[in-house]
Amino acid sequence: MALTGIQIFKMTPKKNCKECGCPTCMAFAMKVAQGALEISKCPYMSDEALAELSEATAPPMKTIKVGTGEGEYTLGGETVLFRHEKTFVSKTRYAVSICTCMDDAAVDAKIAELQKVDYDRIGERMHVEMVYVNYEEGADKDRYVEMVKKAAATGKTLILGCKDPEVAKAALEVCKDGKPVLNGATAANYAAMNDLAKEAGVVLGVCGADLNEIYDTVAALEKAGNKNLVIDATGSSVKEAYANAVQIRRAALKDQDRTFGYPTIVNTAAIAHGDRNLQQALASLFTVKYGSIVVMETLDYAEALPLFGLRQNVFTDPQKPMKVEPGIYALNGADENSLCLTTVDFALTYFVVSGELERSGVPCNLIISDAGGLSVLTAWAAGKLSSTSVATYIKENVEDKVKCRKLVIPGKVAVLKGDIEAKLPGWEVIVAPLEAVQLVKFLKDLTA
């Protein structure tokens, strides 16, 4: 919570030496409170005062880093509850779970399977980012450690779901360099778990029977000096998980309750065990509403394609549209003799248009030039889609690669036809229908 000028003044050395550029310490304190000056401008502030101030001015939700190298992910750091207010900054990350309750063959199969999903969607690599290795009370410690080793060998970032400090210690030994999450601090074991997490230098996950217990445990861990935490919001039912995830996020961002200012884990495998469809419904729900890490029992292509698409949408900057790279996209097995079509680089337009073109089954080259990531009419109005922009792009990037000299332009910019033809000698320019849904019929008629 913000401090007042008086509160800050009390922390200054009251020397009035003017080294900060202010006539008095009081004047300096007022400026700091307004945010006009940095506290570091006074060279004489005590360390305790600096620590207190940085705490007071800290963001409402901590940014927590897990994993290493390519598998390092940033969680949390959100400042708003709704994406139209400001961009959501840290994407939800997805984990597939394995458990000591599974036999070895099932574990191996799962580990092989979770590595299959790996593809690119608008410049972003989509794959299962984490593996949740669950330890059930009473299971064999050595076997768990073996499972952790196998999971670590995938190169994915791990979450150790383990509440037994002794087992957790052995598991951390073999995987701590990968900066896993140790998810298993409770009201009963938090002191021991805290020591383990600190010693291994990993993020600690806090669990509890209800929000009060979680709250108290987080507070106790903070008091013990650990602020490198995530909160397991799962609870014992779907209803509880949703209530926890929403209330934790809301308390942090709306009510400025910093004890809940941490990223959350939601384990759908625990609350919808064995129900693949319900788990994917919940993965979608918790991507929209406040899950930082979502755990599932499976994440195959069928589940991944919508889920990663949803995430890519939800975590975009509302001010900045998603763009696709300019280039020639060969669809339906097109070659240099296939028909050319062009549209803008706004991702949504690209997806709708390329989807319809694929549906038509007609081989064609979709040519995307830089239009500032705007839709057709907006780009045209802003001068980013013009006869010159289209003609220049085609001359520079297309003419030497494609032999076909027929170009279909968006129906909404039919007015450009004449100008483009004038600027592109040898090309025949054809105007497409106004709506993308009409493309299938249009293309079939055109190539019939």
Next chain:
Amino acid sequence: MPFNQKPQKFNASINTVEIGCGDKAIKLGGECTFPFYTFDAPMENAPKIGVEVSDLGIASNIPGIQKFYEGASTIGEIAKKAETMEGADFVCLRLEGGDPNGEDKSIDELIEVVKEVAEAVTCPLVVEGCKNVEKDTELLPKVAEVLQGKNALVMSAREENYKAVGAAAGLAYNQKVGAESAVDINLAKQLNVVMTQLGVNGQDIVMNVGSAAVGYGFEYVVSTMDRIKGAALSQNDNMLQMPIITAVADEAWSVKEAMATEEDMPEWGPLEERGISMEVQTAAAVLASGSDAVILKHPQSVATISKMIKELM
């Protein structure tokens, strides 16, 4: 020191709109919280699920859908089967065959279909046009007329034809009116304003604020719904307090992920699974953003979303 729970109370709520008659009538809306925030206040009515059927019959190449409707051949039989789907609250009849660029069925022919369905089902009925504005302008008022006494929801009045559709469905024949706009809070509000100026009771309007499949510009859907519910509840904007219905099936099953064949995309796995995933995840996401009803088509999607709603209530 326990967690200081601070429920978010609003002095406003979403309108409750009843569709259908008798035992099976359903109530859409009524909530005074964000979606499923039962920790703030109980949710008046659970969001509802409709099963989509089409005048074109079971054109689907999806085994699970074909199997479900096995033995049903007439549209009446299909609709009757649809209402028995586990988790279904209403049936949504789409008159896609009316599209002049498609089958271009005559209005009389389509009205016969509507009659047949209305006679076959006992659950509430939602009827969607063919999406061609001119055709719908003529078709939907007749649909409203033939369904007199059924308290159906007629979808949709749009900016271009709200006068004809709104007047017939909302004024002349006492149905509920769907107001369709294209993923924009201002357009949604504007349509409600002009419809009520026309004399349609705001309490009889259900909004279809548009949708997209997840991955296809879905951020606009989330933000439009977030903002509408925010304005309805925190600013008590009564031109945005109409419940929201979202036609998910149509969007979800027509994107590449739910259409590409297994030969073209072998690593993607079975087409049916992909379609269900797209439908389930899109439905869950629109419900999380504030939709009060979703229209789906695969039995597994309906069962899954029904289960999710029950668990969240």
